[in-house]
Amino acid sequence: MTIHEVAARAGVSPATVSRFLRGQSVRSPEAIRAAVDELGYWPSAAAQSLKSGRTHTIGVVVPDITNPYFAAVVKGMESVTRTENYRILLANSDESSEREDHVLADMARRVDGVILAPATERDQTPLKLRDSKVPLVFIDRDLMEGDEFDAVLVDNVDGARQAVEHLLGLGHTRIAAINGPPDTTPGRRRREGFLAALTARGVGIAPEHDLIGDFRESSGYQLTLSLLSLPEPPTAIFTANNLMTLGALKALHDMRVDVPGRISLIGFDDLDTGPLLRPPLTVIDRPMVEQGVLAMRLLLRRLDPQYVDDIPRRIVLGVKLIDRASTAPPKGQHVPPPRARKARPA
């Protein structure tokens, strides 16, 4: 089913069929349309790509699609591609930089652009992409010196700050953090925000309360157990992402620790089931779908020759605290007068 068969049936040349399909005016549109319909002709994507150099496909690389956050981001992206005649080539990096490099190199020749939620923040940006001049947009990865890429971020520092202020406002002073890997933007920045907010209020943190996880549920679980085994456990825990929050909550359940009675828990990133958990989780929420939408818009814009040389953009989205029921004043303390806590619904 090639354009030649259509041309033959319509009694014109392939070039004319091609012109008709691209919207140019031709002598006998009806004949061609009829031939196309009867034959059920669709142009070969491969031939078109070869000729035009465009695949109308966007590569999307995320650490793990089963993480609800990334699923939401990808969904946002797809809502954009859908209306713009683009499609998504999806790959997981499994949080491995090697795997990520491999995937990126593979994609370089198959897509018009890439959106990447990087496994790590290593400075050497994917060379294969740079060479092949495939536009790249980062999700959750801050721009580095010399980067010529766009990025869509959330205000990680402010999110951590909000969490800390919230806990301090409740009267906590022994606050622990289960951070992400320091070589990732969210891992690094959320920790920075956490420490800075504590320091700004003159509250110290014990080194054994400042932990580094890997953003996976199991590390949230393990590190929470280690916090519980301390001679002086914290009265509140801040977890740097959704999966580690879940791990922490599981550990607290398993150890029969009352939340928030004995330990308060606040995590970065909300979950669909957040309100239904035991207890309902107080979290730092960010616009996930929107982050995907913006990243895709940024990328498609850069694909437009008109904007291809614009300076890289860095979009930072705000975050907000959702006050549910996993945080409360520490045992034997009461809310300090200056900032009363808002009543929480049910």
Added chain:
Amino acid sequence: MTIHEVAARAGVSPATVSRFLRGQSVRSPEAIRAAVDELGYWPSAAAQSLKSGRTHTIGVVVPDITNPYFAAVVKGMESVTRTENYRILLANSDESSEREDHVLADMARRVDGVILAPATERDQTPLKLRDSKVPLVFIDRDLMEGDEFDAVLVDNVDGARQAVEHLLGLGHTRIAAINGPPDTTPGRRRREGFLAALTARGVGIAPEHDLIGDFRESSGYQLTLSLLSLPEPPTAIFTANNLMTLGALKALHDMRVDVPGRISLIGFDDLDTGPLLRPPLTVIDRPMVEQGVLAMRLLLRRLDPQYVDDIPRRIVLGVKLIDRASTAPPKGQHVPPPRARKARPA
């Protein structure tokens, strides 16, 4: 960066470079390898596709990637493609058959095969795919008369039966079901299993307890509210998928209904947060990642000319009940002696 430049630099013809890259023995492998490395050459996927007619890409169409079940299935698929030098073109159908048709038609010319979790069970199978002879594997859609496709399913009937037996075993007799759409395989079969299991045990069901939802959280929520407003509400609810279970649980929370004290809840499909919910959810669990793995294996096998004409396969995976804490004997009743309930962990 074409094969011609590599050939020129290595002092051979493009044909020889091509042969070298495809593993054939060549007079001067080192020279070619050097040229390839120095130039950073990667073959053009479009040109290869055009020539070979293969894209080495698999189209995956799911109703909604943010549903944890589909995310897990896709992850399983990707674990297979990764090792087989295939990649995944992902699209959401948003549970719309029109959208699904559109996506499928688009994919027909861009992929070697398609895995589809269909929005509905309509008999007219995607024509565009049939015409272009793109192999298709169904997820969660039973084969129909004349289908020449493979399918990977779970035992929906047995899952519903297990749920019913479990509730009956606890002493429930007023059991409601929030089913999925009857034009989907899981919607239809789970309802069939539910009704059959009740009938087999001689238990009736009031028509107003046999509800039809749309697999979305909101319908689980709404239908649960409607059940609660009945003069004789059920003592147990069976929800046909994860999202509707969540919706039901939310409604029960909002209406301050004690679960499982006043109403027991059991749903199809487990959730990562299942054990952490209030209460921990009793569910019918199925192997999600494995379902994706098997579907992809089936598809790649059919891509092999050797097996292309094998008769369609239909793989049915078993399901099992995970007994947590959202189900209990109905108020004022006790567990009937014949089948004692197993102690549940914490």
Added chain:
DNA sequence: AGGTCCACTGACAACGGTTTCATTGGGAGC
């Protein structure tokens, strides 16, 4: 009627690989 203009047309050459086919050259065997 003849000339000019212009919208439309088809032949043809790409795009970047792979495959066929005839040819080359070196080694083995006598």
Added chain:
DNA sequence: GCTCCCAATGAAACCGTTGTCAGTGGACCT
């Protein structure tokens, strides 16, 4: 030293589409 054989080679065709280019013919004007 000559023949035979076969592995390796390059030229060329091809995959299906689109862009270029030099027409072609009809409409309109004088």
